[in-house]
Amino acid sequence: MRNLLFLTLVGGCFNPDLSESMFTCTAKCPSGFDCVAGECVRPGTSPTITIVEPDDGDELDAALDFTLAVEIVNFDLNPTIPDDLVEGQGHWHWFIDDVYQAGVSDTEIAASPLEAGCHVLKVDLRQNNHEAVAPIASNQVSVYSSDGGPTICIVTPPAGETVEPGEIAVAVDVRDFVLDEAVAAGNGHWHVWVDEDQADDHFFTESGTVTIPSEAGPHRIKAELVGNSDTGPHPPIVPPRTATVVVTVVE
DSSP states (O other): OHHHHHHHHHHSSOOTTOOSOOOBOSSOOSTTOEEETTEEEOTTOSOEEEEEESOTTOEEETTSOEEEEEEEESOEEOSSOOSSOOTTEEEEEEEETTEEEEEEOSSEEEEOOOOSEEEEEEEEEEETTSOBOSSOOEEEEEEEEEOSSOEEEEEESOTTOEEOSEEEEEEEEEESSEESSOOSTTEEEEEEEETTEEOSOOBSSSEEEEEEOSSSEEEEEEEEEEEOOSSSSOOBOSSOOEEEEEEEEOO
């Protein structure tokens, strides 16, 4: 009885034959197992998914389709949904800037062109009921889509960030556009909105601060490039050049 109790304390939920994944863990697992996402698993046996095309940092043509290809290990893609879920089988979901696009049962797809600007492509493995596998298997890359015109990307805060309410820093990456007060083509500044409220400031540099409301849940930050004017409203860039991220205020 003492030995059994000792094993339970050390290993969490202990599987005597060690053939399957352990269950809950915080740090310590039986010899030969690692604690991954709260589960004791044999090294190299957990499912993984990796984006192999495009590469992180790639520049894409905003007028062309692009290939999204993944490498999957220890997991079988199953294009059908069986009556009973089969462990180790399923599909993957992909996202653009945290927005769900589709479920996929192949290792390569042709994706529609991305709007000009910076984007994060994310993929994760799902069982056939669309629930995430455990431990979670996910991967993401950042890419830049160019159409030769000015672009603005929000680099801080990153999409999906969890934040405290109040003032937070916003930093942008602006390309093919000059941030200054000159009234000239290709020169201007950027405006920023939180949800539907525009901040009072006009930013002539690549950083600024905005106030995030205290309401728990998602909040949308949008930045937009505009021109300068001495006499009236700031002229918009045509087509509009915007960037958006969603952050979440904690309870």
